[in-house]
Amino acid sequence: MTEDVRLSRHSPSSPMQLPDTPHVDVTESIMRVMSLVYPDSLLTDDAVALINDLLRYTFRCIMYYAHLKFENSCLRKANTCVATRMAFMNDVFEDLERDASTNGSLAVTRYFACSSDVYEQRAAGVEFSISSVAEMFAKDQEKTKDACVFLAGVFEYLTTRLLENAVKSSEKREATAVSVTCGILQNYGMAVFFEPYVFSGR
Numbered sequence: 363m364t365e366d367v368r369l370s371r372h373s374p375s376s377p378m379q380l381p382d383t384p385h386v387d388v389t390e391s392i393m394r395v396m397s398l399v400y401p402d403s404l405l406t407d408d409a410v411a412l413i414n415d416l417l418r419y420t421f422r423c424i425m426y427y428a429h430l431k432f433e434n435s436c437l438r439k440a441n442t443c444v445a446t447r448m449a450f451m452n453d454v455f456e457d458l459e460r461d462a463s464t465n466g467s468l469a470v471t472r473y474f475a476c477s478s479d480v481y482e483q484r485a486a487g488v489e490f491s492i493s494s495v496a497e498m499f500a501k502d503q504e505k506t507k508d509a510c511v512f513l514a515g516v517f518e519y520l521t522t523r524l525l526e527n528a529v530k531s532s533e534k535r536e537a538t539a540v541s542v543t544c545g546i547l548q549n550y551g552m553a554v555f556f557e558p559y560v561f562s563g564r
Contacts (some may be wrong), residue, residue, distance in 0.1 A: 380422035381429060384496045388517070389415055393411055394489040395521045396537065400529050404536035412539045414552045418516055419559045421498050423449040424513070436504035439470050439475070439512045446516055450555060458523075460549045469515030470508050485512050490518040 389410050396405045428437055428445035435441060443463055450459040470487040476485035482492050492507075492514045499505050527545025528537040546552045546560065 371482070377386075380419075381425045383418065383425060383498055383499070383500060384424055385418065386494050388491060388494050391517070392521055392525075395518060396525055398489060399522055399525055400535075400537070404534070404538075406527075406536070406538045408539035409528065409537045409542050412542050413521060415424060416524065416542075416559065417520065418498070419556070420449070420517070420520060423555075424516075425481060425499075425503075435501075436506065437509045438506045439508035441468075442505075442509040442512050443467065444449065446513075448471040448553075458555060459490075462519045465513035467514035469518075470511050473511045473560035474508070482511075486514060488514050488518045490514040490521065520544050523549075523552070 424445045427448040473486040495513045496510045528541040531544040532541035
């Protein structure tokens with residue numbers, strides 16, 4: 363972790379301070395990830411709706427740090443990675459920062475190693491929709507393809523963790539809104555990251 367990232371972090375105290383972004387439904391991506399990690403477990407509609415909201419909150423946090431550090435610059439993989447690390451960073455539990463960024467970087471590497479005519483999801487090795495990520499950006503926000511691929515990898519990692527923790531915290535081994543919330547609260551890193559969202563009433 364570079365010193366400038368650590369010193370430049372200014373946490374928003376509530377989601378109200380985060381930049382507004384388009385509402386993009388990523389239900390299909392969530393369901394594809396679920397079919398990979400727990401194909402035989404129930405995924406309820408309220409869990410899908412909650413994870414949709416959590417991912418949008420995550421994107422808004424990343425955009426907050428992107429605007430804070432890079433102002434109106436075009437978002438590329440490099441500065442999007444820095445903004446993601448700043449969003450996930452806390453001083454005690456850093457696996458979200460490390461693993462989410464690594465997953466995003468691997469998706470970019472795989473994507474650009476493949477020929478241009480390969481379906482982009484398959485090229486990046488992710489189930490999360492890259493085109494849906496592109497739609498999350500404000501219309502006036504310049505961004506490159508590698509930034510969208512990077513964030514698709516980040517969101518796939520985060521969705522996987524949310525679903526895994528939800529199923530593990532459920533006696534019935536299913537993902538519901540309640541078990542997603544319990545899974546967050548039982549994981550220190552996620553509890554710290556999502557605390558402003560969980561306790562703000564959105």
